[in-house]
Amino acid sequence: MTRILLTGMSGVGKTTVLAGLRERGWRTVDADEDGLVDEHPDRTDLRLPELVAILTQPRHDRPLAVAATGEGQGRLYPLVDHVVALVAPWPVLRERLATRTTNHFGKDPCERERVRADLESYEPLLRSSADVVLDTSTHCLDAVLDRLDSLIPAPSGTGGRR
Numbered sequence: 001m002t003r004i005l006l007t008g009m010s011g012v013g014k015t016t017v018l019a020g021l022r023e024r025g026w027r028t029v030d031a032d033e034d035g036l037v038d039e040h041p042d043r044t045d046l047r048l049p050e051l052v053a054i055l056t057q058p059r060h061d062r063p064l065a066v067a068a069t070g071e072g073q074g075r076l077y078p079l080v081d082h083v084v085a086l087v088a089p090w091p092v093l094r095e096r097l098a099t100r101t102t103n104h105f106g107k108d109p110c111e112r113e114r115v116r117a118d119l120e121s122y123e124p125l126l127r128s129s130a131d132v133v134l135d136t137s138t139h140c141l142d143a144v145l146d147r148l149d150s151l152i153p154a155p156s157g158t159g160g161r162r
Contacts, residue, residue, distance in 0.1 A: 002063040002152045003055060005076055007126050008086035010106050010115050011093040013136040013144075014067040017086065020145045021065050029054055031068035032103065039105070042114070044070035055079035063152050069126070077129065082151050085130035086144075088137040090119055 006014050018028040031037050031046060038045040046068055055066065056079060068076065077083055088096075093115060097106030106112050127133050132151070134144050 001059050001061060002082070003059075003080045004063070004065050004082045004084050004148065004151060005073070005080045006065055006067040006084050006086060007069045007073060007130070008136075009069070009088075009093060009119050009123060010103075010111075011096040011100070012086040012088050013096075013141075014069075014086055015102060016141065017136075017144055017148070018065060018067055020141055021063075021148060024145060024149065025062055027060060027062050027064045029064070029066040029068075031066070031070070032105075036068065037070055041110075046070040046072050046076075048072050048075055051076055052079065065148070074129065082131045083129060084132045084134065084148065084151075085123075085126040086134055086136050087123060087127065088135060090116055092137040093119065 006017060008014055015030055015033065018030050022028050029036070029051075031051065036047045036050050038047065051066065051068055052075070055064075055076060066076075066080070094112060097112055097115065100106070106115055132147065134147060136144060139147075
């Protein structure tokens, strides 16, 4: 079954997308929410051994989406079927960071500045390494979820999806 890595800056909607995928029957892992990152003032380090262990488990009967953005994420790319970059412009991210209630990262002005700087430095790299790039400021949640569902191959011999 399909495995995807969702990546993108803080505030693009990774956690929201994962919640929607769970409702559609996907298995999900959120590196931020599941304690698989170490935050530093200048960077986010992924806990790569734990993430690699998750992504190398035997295939399951349901698709898996892992949201993870940070140092070393390229080591995860060979372990997934698709790398999906969620993106949004800075004014949208700034507003989302200021108003979100599920995660406090980005409330502090220094954290928001880090996200803005990372957007300039790292988002181009995320875009260039992704199979799919989805702008969450121009696509509604259902459209994003539908696009991710479309990455699941149809069972052979059925002619249709799942």
